[in-house]
Amino acid sequence: MKNMKNMKNKETKNEMSRRKFLGYSALGLAGLTILPSWAWSNGIRIAPSDRVVLGFIGLGQQGCSDFTSFSTCPGVQVAACSDVDSIKVQRFVAMVNDWQAKNKMNPRCDAYEFFEAMLERKDLDAIEIALPDHWHALAAIYALQSGKDVYCQKPLAYTITEGLAMMRAANDCRRVFQVGSQQRSSKEFQQAIALVRSGKIGHIEKIFSKVGDPPTPFDLPEMPVPENLNFNQWLGPLNDPKVHYHPDLCPPISINPPKRETLWGAWRWYRETGNGYTADWGAHMFDIAQAAIGMDGLGPVEFIPKGYEGAEYLTMKYANGIVMTEQPYREDNPQAQGIKFIGSKGWLKVARGYIECSDPDLLKKEAKTIGAGEYEVSSPHMQNFIDCVRSRKKTIAPVEVGCSTNTLCCLANIATELQRPVKWDPATLTFIDDKEAENHRLYWYQYRNPYTLPYCEIK
Numbered sequence: 001m002k003n004m005k006n007m008k009n010k011e012t013k014n015e016m017s018r019r020k021f022l023g024y025s026a027l028g029l030a031g032l033t034i035l036p037s038w039a040w041s042n043g044i045r046i047a048p049s050d051r052v053v054l055g056f057i058g059l060g061q062q063g064c065s066d067f068t069s070f071s072t073c074p075g076v077q078v079a080a081c082s083d084v085d086s087i088k089v090q091r092f093v094a095m096v097n098d099w100q101a102k103n104k105m106n107p108r109c110d111a112y113e114f115f116e117a118m119l120e121r122k123d124l125d126a127i128e129i130a131l132p133d134h135w136h137a138l139a140a141i142y143a144l145q146s147g148k149d150v151y152c153q154k155p156l157a158y159t160i161t162e163g164l165a166m167m168r169a170a171n172d173c174r175r176v177f178q179v180g181s182q183q184r185s186s187k188e189f190q191q192a193i194a195l196v197r198s199g200k201i202g203h204i205e206k207i208f209s210k211v212g213d214p215p216t217p218f219d220l221p222e223m224p225v226p227e228n229l230n231f232n233q234w235l236g237p238l239n240d241p242k243v244h245y246h247p248d249l250c251p252p253i254s255i256n257p258p259k260r261e262t263l264w265g266a267w268r269w270y271r272e273t274g275n276g277y278t279a280d281w282g283a284h285m286f287d288i289a290q291a292a293i294g295m296d297g298l299g300p301v302e303f304i305p306k307g308y309e310g311a312e313y314l315t316m317k318y319a320n321g322i323v324m325t326e327q328p329y330r331e332d333n334p335q336a337q338g339i340k341f342i343g344s345k346g347w348l349k350v351a352r353g354y355i356e357c358s359d360p361d362l363l364k365k366e367a368k369t370i371g372a373g374e375y376e377v378s379s380p381h382m383q384n385f386i387d388c389v390r391s392r393k394k395t396i397a398p399v400e401v402g403c404s405t406n407t408l409c410c411l412a413n414i415a416t417e418l419q420r421p422v423k424w425d426p427a428t429l430t431f432i433d434d435k436e437a438e439n440h441r442l443y444w445y446q447y448r449n450p451y452t453l454p455y456c457e458i459k
Helices: 010-018 061-070 086-102 115-119 133-145 160-173 187-197 231-235 276-280 282-292 380-391 399-418
Strands: 039-041 044-046 052-057 076-082 110-112 126-129 149-152 177-179 204-210 302-304 315-317 323-325 338-343 346-351 354-357 422-425
Touching (some): 061 380, 076 115, 126 133, 177 380, 187 282, 187 346, 276 399, 302 399
Parallel strands (some): 052 126, 076 110
Antiparallel strands (some): 039 044, 315 323, 346 354
C-alpha cells in the first residue's frame, strides 16, 4: 500500500516482536473474519448488501463512545479494532462481543496493535478514527488509500497542512468522509443555521463564540511507561523531544476491577500535542458559526490575539465585514460553550440542548406528520455516515468542512502564540507576507523519522 510500508522504524518493529500484546494477534490477512451471508442488527435481519462492516482505530473514552453510537445504526457490524494500549483493546473487544451476542451477530472482533495491518483487510468497509490529533492525518490517509470510507473525530488534524492533505486524499481516493463534528446533525444547531442563513435576524454583524482557552506549554513530569502501553507508537510522527510519557496523556483503565478513564486525554491541552479548547470546542462552535454565515470551505482573513493592543478577546475578521470573537455568548453562564449571532434585526443564541432568540416566534415549531417508514435515530451523525457509505453521497460534515474549521482553529492559535495579528487568504490557502507564520509548527512540521505525510505539497 502506498507509503504504508515506510511507517515502522526498527524500534517500532522490535517493540512489536518482543511484546505479545497480551494474547491478541496482529493479524494482517485479508478476510479472516467470516461474516454470515445474513446477519441480525438490533433485532433487524440485514442483507449482505446493506451491511456496513467497521474497524475502529483508537479505543479510549472517545472510541468507546463512538462504538456505542454506531451500535444503534441498523446494519452495522464491527469486525476489527486497534490500539497501542492492550488493556483498552481487551475492554473494547469484550464490549463488542457482548453487543454482537445480544444482537445475534457473529461474535468476533479481531484486535491489532498496529492499525496498518488492520487496513490490509478486504472485509472492512469503513474505519472509525478516535486517535490523538497528531495521528489523524496518517491514519485517515492510509485508510482512504486502502479503499475504506472514514469517520474521523474532530478536530480534523493537528496542523493546517495535515488537514489539507487529508482533503486531497479523500477526493483523490473518492471515498466517503465524515468529521465527528456531531453538532452538524443536532436539531438546535440545524435550526440556528437555517434561521441565520434565511436572514431571519437580518444581516449578521457580530458573532460571540465561547470555546475556551488555547493550549499551554507541555509541563507534565516524566513517569515510567506501563507494560501494556506502546508509547513509542503513541508518539508516532510527533517530533518534539519535550514530549514524554505521563498517565494524563493516555488515561489508564482497569479491567479487573473495572475502572474507566477519570479524565479525557490531556494531550489536547498542550501546545506540543494538541490545540487546546480553541480546537477541541472550536471544532464545534466555530464550525457552526462558519456554517451559518456561509463560510464552509473558507474562513476569516485576519486573526487578532487576545491582549494585542488592548483586545479583550481573540478576534477573527471575515472579508465580508463579519467579526467573530471568542467570548461568552450568555451573561448568566460566561463559561458555557455556545454561540450568539448578532444581526441587524435581532439576535440568536444556541448551544447543546439550548436555543433562544430575540424574537421567540422564530423558534415556534410546525407540527409534522410522521410518514410511513420514518423514524428517529439515537445517533443521527453516525447514521448519516452509514447512509452515505451506502448511497455514496456527501456527508453532513465532509472533509472540506472539517479542513476549513481546522484551519481556522490553527490560525487562531498561531496568532495567539506569535502575540500579533496574522492575515490569511482562504481562497489561496496562504499567509499574507508572513514567513514567521509559515514556519510555525501548526502550519507544518517535520515528522519524526521515518514518518512522512502523503499528499503534502510542502517538501
